[in-house]
Amino acid sequence: MSPQNASLGKVIDPFRFAAEARTQSGEVEVAKLPRLKDSLADVNAVLSWRLEGWLESSMLSGREEPRLKLLIDGALSLRCQRCLNGIDWQLAIATVLQPVRAGQQIPDEELEDDEVDAIEVEEGLDVMALLEEEILLALPLAPRHEKCDSPLGRNGAGEESPFAALASLRGSNRAD
Template sequence: MNRNQVLPQVELSAEPSALKRIDFCAPQSYKGAGFLGILDMPRVAEEASAVSPGDGFHWSVETYFEDSPGSEPHQILELGLKGRLNLICQRCLQDCAVDLDEKRRFILVLTDSEADEYPLEDEEQEPLVVNQHFNLLETIEDEVLLSLPLIPKHPDGFCEPHASTFGDGDEEGASNERENPFNILKNMKKN
């Protein structure tokens, strides 16, 4: 590719089905934005505690070529995600709205070996293996899942721990009254 060559820019469709086959190997750049409902992303829907009709994520994608000293220009993909998902608060076991506002930057590579050679210490961007039938919808869904908190919970002071999670005062008394199982064995041995 000639470094001075101007590449055509293709506008991506916002339709979920159109995002399943994108040719990132073609000599062109892409730009697009849209909204994906929770139900358009089945793996994200499995994580949701409740799904309202307007729940989902606004996404934006832009690819461009960036000069690389001593080699061919690298294709870069910038992905933005913004939205809300309802998860179960692990403190009170009630619905908890989690807001996501993420920006990711990928360097597009053609083979797994190129991805393996990419330096791990580069935290600004990571390699993404692409092909002529790349599923961008799946990548968007992956990034939403990776952005979810490991332990979703309300902000401090917003909720109280659920009684069944940490034990109830009544249950503590009942457990203290139970006989030690070793005493039972000791009594059996005496008899």
Template sequence: MSTEQYLLDTFTFTQQHETKTGQIAAEKLARAIEGLVPQRGQVFNWSASGSVDTTERRFIRLSVNGSMFLQCQRCLQDYEYPVVVDTLFEVVNTEAELDEDEDDVETPDRVLASLNLDLFGLIEDEVILALPYIPRHDVCPSLPGELSEEDASGLETEKPNPFAVLGKLKKS
């Protein structure tokens, strides 16, 4: 697919409820694979569809499905991590609108209206955001079961706060 096919006129795309689909090889996502273990020919399937709601707000729904090979930071073995993205973007007309209600979790992500929205860049950004900050297996196959479980449970349990006693004294 040429780079021109990744450019969207957001007004036409949303007003006409258009849909685009395609595939991208993981190797083409240079920013996403930077610093990762070598990829092994994975392909991401993607689709983008435009819509307009009853209040004339314009939206683009982006779905991406595929996988990346990552290195577990616990056992240092490679593993395949599923990447599933389903994001709704509201198309806004001004940069000021991009930041409105950004703290509201109900508000969809926003993109600026454009005659040439870079859909490839949007796909790559969403793949990057879907990757874990610290990749690791749920249960490492190369570590003894007890060690892997202790390590995992140690990450989830909180240590007692040494200042909790002071908090109790303050209340009395």
């Protein structure tokens, strides 16, 4: 483990982590998650997380498959895409992952099971990178205040609402 990884968090062996039914938890400052930082109006937030591992008996393969449950909670301030001010947003992630060795085929049952996401693991699993990835996946794509104070938000300039697009489509049809 490099010193850099040691300071930021943990690189774990997810297969062992699951086989030994380990649990880790902690807190992470969002300021230390560089890709997440860009989506936030305020980076002074701390999220709490918990990772639980276990083995699950697979009906199909008859083997025990590794599982990781990742929980992440905390309040974030997202950046409104109209006015760029903060939007209070509660993050609550609870996801179950199945680590799969790189190059190994993803088990069929995983493809059928919506509750479990396969993650390919090459050597170790960087817990902080995993947290950041899962948080990014959970964020709304284009966060906006429901009632935005931005003049842009009020008159609709600079944005394409589906209704505006529909109206202009109808308009152009009529013109033809």
